[in-house]
Amino acid sequence: MVNNFTLMGRLTKVPELRAYANGKYLTAFSIAVNENKEKVHFFDLTAFGKTGEFVHHYFDKGQMIAVQGHLNYSTWTGQDGKTKSAVQLIADKADFCGDGKVREQKTKVQQAVQQAQNSYQPEWATAPNEMPMDDTLPF
Numbered sequence: 001m002v003n004n005f006t007l008m009g010r011l012t013k014v015p016e017l018r019a020y021a022n023g024k025y026l027t028a029f030s031i032a033v034n035e036n037k038e039k040v041h042f043f044d045l046t047a048f049g050k051t052g053e054f055v056h057h058y059f060d061k062g063q064m065i066a067v068q069g070h071l072n073y074s075t076w077t078g079q080d081g082k083t084k085s086a087v088q089l090i091a092d093k094a095d096f097c098g099d100g101k102v103r104e105q106k107t108k109v110q111q112a113v114q115q116a117q118n119s120y121q122p123e124w125a126t127a128p129n130e131m132p133m134d135d136t137l138p139f
Contacts (some may be wrong), residue, residue, distance in 0.1 A: 005089065007043060008066045008097055009033035017056035027052030031065060045069070045092040055094050066097040 009031035018026045027047045032040050045067060047055050059065055069091040078084045 003070050004068065005071065006066070006068050007031060007033055007045075007089075008064065009043070011059055011061050011063055011065060012014045012042065014061050015056045015059055017052065025049055025052045025056075029055060029057045029059070031067070042090055045089045045091045047094065051091055051094055055091070058096075059094070064097050067091045068093040 004069060012030045015027050015029035018028070020026070027050065028044070029047070030044045032042050034040050046052075047069075055065070069089060072088040072090050073085065074088065075083055076084045091138050
């Protein structure tokens with residue numbers, strides 16, 4: 001059987017990271033996927049471990065994200081004694097995709113680094129042909 005999905009959309013809120021006492025991580029997030037200009041679908045996803053940490057640290061509300069994962073079907077008995085069930089979308093892999101915000105941020109950082117490199121001049125570089133005249137030199 002095949003049990004996987006691939007989605008691409010924008011995060012609808014900041015991903016929420018939860019750490020557990022056993023050292024494991026879970027990140028809950030939701031994305032909006034455009035079917036067409038008039039129809040948008042919203043999906044709640046969960047990512048565990050390193051994938052969850054990655055989503056939490058590198059994505060923000062409004063950014064594009066591509067997600068691959070699988071469905072998890074679970075059942076439990078509610079407080080009223082009835083059996084309940086739910087299908088969860090578990091993100092196994094997340095990637096950056098076509099987001100102008102990320103490109104703009106990277107470009108700004110690259111420009112700042114380039115500007116700093118261009119403007120940096122050590123003290124000795126200001127007058128490379130001049131030697132300091134010091135009478136205390138032994139030669």
